[in-house]
Amino acid sequence: MTFASHYGYWATIFLAITGLYIVIARGNLIKKLVGLSIFQTSVYLLYIAPGKLIGGTAPIIAAGFQVYSNPLPHVLILTAIVVGIATLALGLALVVRIREAYGSIEEDEILAAERDA
């Protein structure tokens, strides 16, 4: 029961580990960024899921509603999403420049080019 009722956390943990694994295991610079993005996204879920109360509505005072969801996590994650996009955009821009400079986006080929230089 507790396992199933915490499914939001399990999803979060699964996404976080998946993302981190991709960052570590993949040598392709774009794939690394994808992994990083998945890792960051998992945190959005960590914040958003507990903010929702079952049966809760948007926090606007109105007759007939007693239970409200917490709006603060949404606001925080809106900010975090912007940060995530900025990071991804900058990361991709760097990969473009790396490809121009090295002619490759594979980590091992870049390291090999460095050793030969």
Place this chain on the structure above:
Amino acid sequence: MISSHLPILLVVVPLIAAPVMVILRSGTAAWILAIAVSWTALAIAGVLFAQVAGGGTISYFLGSWPAPWGIEYRVDRVNAYLALLVGVIAAAVSIYSPRSILSEVEPGRRYLFYTMYALCLSGLLGIAVTGDAFNLFVFLEISSLSSYVLIALGRDRRALVAAYQYLVMGTIGATFYVIGVGMLYLATGTLNLSDMAERLPRVTEPRAVLAALAFITVGVSLKLALFPLHLWLPNAYAYAPSAVTAFLAATATKVSVYVLLRYYYSVFGGGAVFLALPMAEILLVFSLAAMFIASTVAIFQDDVKRMFAYSSVAQIGYITLGVALASATGLTAGLVHVFNHALTKGALFLLLGGIALRAGAMRLGSLGGIGRVMPLTCFGIVVGGLSLIGIPATVGFVSKWYLVQAALERGSLSIAFAVVASSLLALVYVWRFVEVAYFREPDAKVAALREAPVSMLVPAWALVAACVYFGIDTDLTLGGAAAAAEQLLLGAK
């Protein structure tokens, strides 16, 4: 009154300057603006430092929303000390930068360099003054994202790879931090750091809090390059433009140290952290490893900038060692070394920038006899090197003196011995530079070089002079550090 808005002005002035620089699209105009902004930040930080020196705390509510609902900026003796440090370094770097980036950054990109510099400054100062956990994350990312760009502006193509690696590791660090903050928010229901500190003792289920502590420790340690999470640092420092290396080496890692201290002492209340998890022991082991391993690696570097970058990792070890000793003396030693190392490394990297400008290459082998042709630059590096070793009458000595004292207070002769022994490693790598610079005949290429330009020598030597001055007159640095340590331990009760 404008004076009551100083904490927010400290952050907003550089933040607004950044888009103005983009609109102006002129390297010179952006530089003048950067100087104005840096010196304004220094002035504001100085005023704040003086205001809280008596022990008071300035609390500023953003948009007049009272804490804990609104974002609070909270300036006490700890972060005023830090903001002052960032201001001093920014002021020196802003004067130094134009000659240095003239040769290192393409003409069309110079205004962007200053834009990123202003954003980075804004982020670092924001981390220093904010009293809100999530706001701190945003400033952490502002300063980090801009520093990735600053590093990528380096001439060498390896700067791009270094910036990419730093981006990946820095983002993992920041995400770990935000996971920790999320857990603390779930456990306490607040993001205001002082409010959080009040509510944490009432949390009945401590496991989430301990997990948060672990996440925040690892995340911030990545940012402050605690051994063995330092892998991004040597390449980033070695291939970034000289002005950037000096600025980041002197401020970015130091600000992260502050974040760690703020969480350990002001939020978790010091004692609880060190009792619930063996934090002191863990920090102690990594600090000692940093001091010995990074110093040893530094000895075998051929590139002078990389050598001093590894030395930075080692010096961060001294700072965290002070934190790990967890006593008033230990914290004072750590905090004073934050200031002292920033001055020393700032000076060293600024002077190395002069060599980069004149000689181009930074390999030790190609710099033989450079002490003859660039006497002022090389003598400055020697003085900075002496400070790294910890020779009396330099700031490095003051830090190490207090570290040894803190170790002895704890009754640990071996730690005191380790501090002294690792200093000998610093002696070896500094000597390698001295040997190359002074005891070799300059070849034709080196002999044709000239001394670094005055606009670079003056700010660099101002920091070198500060290294010596604060090594003799320790009132400001040691007084500030002791007061900050006292304030941190106050929160630990």
